[in-house]
Amino acid sequence: MSYAAVLRVPHARRTFGAAxxxxxxxxxxxxxxxxxxxxATGSYAVAGTVMALFGAASVFLSPLRAxxxxxxxxxxxxxxxxxxxxxxxxxxxxVTWRPxxxxxxxxxxxVAAGACTPPLGPTMRTVWSELVGTREGLVQRAYSLDGxxxxxxxxxxxxxxxxxxxxxxxxxxxxxxxxxxxxxxAAFVASPAVxxxxxxxxxxxxxxxxxxxxxGLAQPVVAAVGVGxxxxxxxxxxxxxADARQxxxxxxxxxxxxxxGSAVGGLVNGAVTWSAPARARLPFLAAGxxxxxxxxxxAPGLLTLxxxxxxxxxxxxxxxxxxxxxxxxxxxxAFRTQAGAWVNTAVNAGLSAGTAGAGLLVARLPLALCFxxxxxxxxxxxxxxxxxxxxxxxxxxxxxxDGAPDAARESDPAVGxxxxxxx
Numbered sequence: 001m002s003y004a005a006v007l008r009v010p011h012a013r014r015t016f017g018a019a020x021x022x023x024x025x026x027x028x029x030x031x032x033x034x035x036x037x038x039x040a041t042g043s044y045a046v047a048g049t050v051m052a053l054f055g056a057a058s059v060f061l062s063p064l065r066a067x068x069x070x071x072x073x074x075x076x077x078x079x080x081x082x083x084x085x086x087x088x089x090x091x092x093x094x095v096t097w098r099p100x101x102x103x104x105x106x107x108x109x110x111v112a113a114g115a116c117t118p119p120l121g122p123t124m125r126t127v128w129s130e131l132v133g134t135r136e137g138l139v140q141r142a143y144s145l146d147g148x149x150x151x152x153x154x155x156x157x158x159x160x161x162x163x164x165x166x167x168x169x170x171x172x173x174x175x176x177x178x179x180x181x182x183x184x185x186a187a188f189v190a191s192p193a194v195x196x197x198x199x200x201x202x203x204x205x206x207x208x209x210x211x212x213x214x215x216g217l218a219q220p221v222v223a224a225v226g227v228g229x230x231x232x233x234x235x236x237x238x239x240x241x242a243d244a245r246q247x248x249x250x251x252x253x254x255x256x257x258x259x260x261g262s263a264v265g266g267l268v269n270g271a272v273t274w275s276a277p278a279r280a281r282l283p284f285l286a287a288g289x290x291x292x293x294x295x296x297x298x299a300p301g302l303l304t305l306x307x308x309x310x311x312x313x314x315x316x317x318x319x320x321x322x323x324x325x326x327x328x329x330x331x332x333x334a335f336r337t338q339a340g341a342w343v344n345t346a347v348n349a350g351l352s353a354g355t356a357g358a359g360l361l362v363a364r365l366p367l368a369l370c371f372x373x374x375x376x377x378x379x380x381x382x383x384x385x386x387x388x389x390x391x392x393x394x395x396x397x398x399x400x401x402d403g404a405p406d407a408a409r410e411s412d413p414a415v416g417x418x419x420x421x422x423x
Contacts, residue, residue: 003270006142009131011193018191019124020149022082022184025177026120027157030055032173033092033110035161039170040101049103050110057114059348066119066341070334073198074123075189081118082185088113089178097171118185121150122340127193129328129336137273140325144270147321148263155259216330217339219385220323221346223282226381227319228350230293233358233374234258234312237296240362240370241305250302257306261313269318278325283385285319290378297371319378320347350377 007013033054038047068077092109095101124146132138161173188194235255242251274281292312299305323343331339354374361370 003141003145003267006132006138006145009138011191012131012142015127015131015188015191015193016124016146016149018184018187019120019127020153020184022118022181022188023120023124023150024153024157024160025180025184026117027153027155028161028173028180029089029177031158031161032164032170032177033096035165035170036093036096036174037101037106040096040099041103041106042099043103046103046106050106053107054110054114055348055352057111058117059345059352061115062117062119062122062345062348063338063341065117066122066337069119069123069126069337074127074194075197078118078120078123078185078189081116082181085113085116085118086178086182088116089174089181093171093175093178096174097169118181119337119341119344120181120185120188121146122337122344124188125324125328125340126336127197129333130197131193139328140274140278140321141270143321143324143328144266144317147317147324148266148270151259151262151266151317155256217327217342219279219282220326220330220343222384223286223319223378223381224323224343224346225350226286226377226379227289227316227323228347229354229357229377230289230312230350230374231316232351232354232356233361233370234293234296234309234354236355236358236362237367237370237374238305238309240367241299242302244367245302247302254302254306254309258309258313258316261310262316263313265314266317266321268314269321278322278329279385282319282322282326283382285315285322286378286385287382289315289319290375290382293375293378294372297368297375323347 007016030051034047034051037050038044041047065077065081068081071077088109092106092113095106095109125143128142128146129139132142161170164170164173164176238254239248239251242248242254289312292308292315295311296305296308299308320343324340327339327343328336354377358370358374361373365373
């Protein structure tokens with residue numbers, strides 16, 4: 001089976017193309033907004049604060065927004081969110097078009113816009129599960145294709161902004177982001193594949209008797225946090241490494257090598273038919289990322305650091321794709337979007353925390369030791385994941401008779417429908 005088989009599934013190309021158009025806005029909005037706020041206020045401090053507020057509201061409220069997608073379906077949930085998000089981005093573009101914007105006003109608008117950010121990535125993965133989930137082997141390829149495409153969007157988005165600001169104010173990039181998400185989401189929800197997802201009524205029963213949205217999510221969430229922490233630290237450590245050798249211009253090339261490795265790793269991961277289940281593969285992928293980062297500690301120059309970045313990238317997309325697969329398998333159809341949003345929130349929170357932590361480490365430790373410390377979170381995630389699987393296996397073996405699988409499920413901590421709806 002090939003990636004072409006994924007795209008030959010009825011409605012897949014139309015739905016995926018619309019989702020990518022909408023998600024391109026996430027690759028353009030951050031840089032556009034940062035440049036626009038800096039230009040309008042003349043203050044990097046205000047720009048940094050506005051971006052932090054925007055990012056925090058977007059990331060940490062993602063599971064809540066995903067809950068509404070699961071509850072009401074993508075059409076009823078995404079359209080109001082996207083409308084509010086696009087309008088608020090339009091207002092931000094208008095306010096930052098000329099100098100003299102108020103910092104507090106920009107901060108309030110950024111929080112409001114971030115809170116309305118539609119969870120397009122988790123929703124698209126839910127749609128993939130509906131489109132290809134019954135076809136053996138295709139769901140892994142679909143998730144891998146989605147992950148690689150998303151990686152490319154976050155590389156191409158800033159490049160597009162770089163072109164835009166050559167001919168227009170940075171605020172135009174914010175307005176362009178609003179147009180992309182509005183048009184793309186409208187086309188996405190108009191797809192027959194999305195129209196059939198109606199969600200579940202508030203307080204109603206699940207469409208299937210699957211697990212609660214948090215049952216079994218600890219392993220993929222912990223792994224995503226570990227990967228995010230490592231990647232967030234790596235960005236800053238690469239900058240410090242290049243600065244120490246008076247080659248700051250090489251940072252983009254090293255990070256591009258990381259992205260290229262991630263794209264290759266994601267495509268290979270999706271093309272392979274694995275004998276081991278996703279939950280068993282996840283700790284080893286996290287350990288592979290940690291090993292590559294540990295090797296970076298011994299890099300004598302930028303060329304070898306770039307090679308280590310390629311090796312690290314080979315594990316990034318596979319680890320995140322596998323985490324999404326585990327979350328999807330764990331949550332069941334009625335909570336797939338929420339489960340994916342928790343993994344998405346975990347990796348983004350890890351990215352922010354990793355960058356902040358690396359900033360503290362670089363000032364206090366030798367750079368080689370900083371790379372080794374950056375490898376610690378995925379190592380911890382791998383060890384935790386292996387121990388968790390061993391504990392689950394012991395529980396199943398201890399459970400009597402044919403009821404062992406059910407007994408093992410009952411031993412997991414669970415949150416009932418009422419409390420999960422409150423997340």
